[in-house]
Amino acid sequence: MSTSLTTAQALLAVLPLLNRFMAVELRQETGDDTTMSQFRVLAYLAEQPLTMSDIARKRNVSFQSAGELVQSFVERGWVIRMPDPTDRRQSLLHLTETGRDKFERAQSLMLQRLTGFMDQLDEDEKTTIQQALQNLHRVLIQEVKSEHDNRD
Numbered sequence: 488m489s490t491s492l493t494t495a496q497a498l499l500a501v502l503p504l505l506n507r508f509m510a511v512e513l514r515q516e517t518g519d520d521t522t523m524s525q526f527r528v529l530a531y532l533a534e535q536p537l538t539m540s541d542i543a544r545k546r547n548v549s550f551q552s553a554g555e556l557v558q559s560f561v562e563r564g565w566v567i568r569m570p571d572p573t574d575r576r577q578s579l580l581h582l583t584e585t586g587r588d589k590f591e592r593a594q595s596l597m598l599q600r601l602t603g604f605m606d607q608l609d610e611d612e613k614t615t616i617q618q619a620l621q622n623l624h625r626v627l628i629q630e631v632k633s634e635h636d637n638r639d
């Protein structure tokens with residue numbers, strides 16, 4: 488079996504476990520059925536205000552799906568819509584103080600949990616994982632850019 492195939496199989500075995508642990512931490516903080524996809528949207532908004540179109544594009548979902556997701560945040564008081572000063576036809580989505588607090592506390596719990604896992608590894612193992620993740624991130628970012636360029 489090729490190294491690429493065995494590595495891909497190992498990654499597919501680890502990702503669901505990692506997602507499960509992170510989802511538990513997320514729900515512990517948010518106290519509801521917030522998903523990892525929803526958490527990712529909160530992370531985008533923690534970086535900067537975005538339009539609904541921006542979120543749909545980043546999540547690779549329909550405008551309607553993005554709207555439903557955002558509406559759930561609005562109803563919880565985690566996101567507010569404000570007029571876009573550059574285009575009055577659109578709204579910019581901003582995290583509220585409550586939304587930012589929920590995001591930051593959930594992220595902190597996730598990082599604590601992951602740190603506990605990393606503490607069980609020796610320094611060489613941690614270095615290997617860190618380097619592999621950086622390389623995988625680079626390849627995935629290149630692929631996302633390539634897909635985006637092909638759509639334009």
